Amino acid sequence: MxxxxxxxxxxxxxxxxxxxxxxxxxxxxxxxxxxxxxxxxxxxxxxxxxxxxxxxxxxxxxxxxxxxxxxxxxxxxxxxxxxxxxxxxxxxxRNIDVSRAKAAKERATKRLKVAKEKHDRRSLERAQIALRRAVNRISVYKSKK
CATH class of the missing domain: 2.60.15.10 (F0F1 ATP synthase delta/epsilon subunit, N-terminal)
Incomplete structure (x- = not known):
C-alpha cells in the first residue's frame, strides 16, 4: 500500500x-x-x-x-x-487584471524616466519598485497558461 x-x-x-x-x-x-x-x-x-x-x-x-x-x-x-x-x-x-497591470507598468516606466531626468533618487526607487510589481503581475498572469 x-x-x-x-x-x-x-x-x-x-x-x-x-x-x-x-x-x-x-x-x-x-x-x-x-x-x-x-x-x-x-x-x-x-x-x-x-x-x-x-x-x-x-x-x-x-x-x-x-x-x-x-x-x-x-x-x-x-x-x-x-x-x-x-x-x-x-x-x-487567475484574478490578475492584466490590462490594469500593463497600465501600471506604463505609468511606472514614465515615472522612472522622469525621476532619472531629475536625478531624484527617492522617486527613482519608488518607480523601480512599482515597475517590478507590475512586471511580476504580468509574468504571473502569463504563467497560468
Whole structure:
C-alpha cells in the first residue's frame, strides 16, 4: 500500500484578509536571498520574500495542480506543517487584471524616466519598485497558461 500523500497547509494573508488557502505538497518562492522550496515536515523557517511568484503545487499525483500567486514582498513563516505568507498584496494568476497591470507598468516606466531626468533618487526607487510589481503581475498572469 502506498504512503498517503503528505500535504501541508498554505495560507496567504494580506491587509484585505485571506487571499489564498489550500493544502500543498510543495511551495516555491523567491526569498530576498534566493529561491526557496518548502515541503512537508520542513524545518521551521521565517524569511522575507522578494517581489515574485509563489508556486503552490497542490498534489504529488500525475494530475498536479499548480497555483501561481503574484506576491509583492512580505514574509513566509513555516512551522507545524503550515506555511503562512503575509504580504502587502498578493493575487492569484487567475484574478490578475492584466490590462490594469500593463497600465501600471506604463505609468511606472514614465515615472522612472522622469525621476532619472531629475536625478531624484527617492522617486527613482519608488518607480523601480512599482515597475517590478507590475512586471511580476504580468509574468504571473502569463504563467497560468
Amino acid at each position: 502506498a504512503d498517503p500523500e503528505k500535504l501541508f497547509k498554505v495560507n496567504v494573508i494580506t491587509p484585505d484578509g485571506m487571499t489564498y488557502s489550500h493544502r500543498a505538497s510543495i511551495i516555491e518562492m523567491r526569498a530576498i536571498d534566493g529561491a526557496r522550496s518548502i515541503m512537508y515536515n520542513h524545518l521551521p523557517i521565517l524569511t522575507p520574500l522578494a517581489i515574485g511568484e509563489v508556486r503552490v503545487k497542490r498534489s504529488q499525483e500525475m494530475n498536479q495542480i499548480i497555483d501561481h500567486i503574484a506576491v509583492n514582498g512580505g514574509y513566509l513563516e513555516f512551522s507545524n506543517n503550515t506555511a503562512t505568507i503575509i504580504a502587502d498584496s498578493a493575487e492569484r494568476a
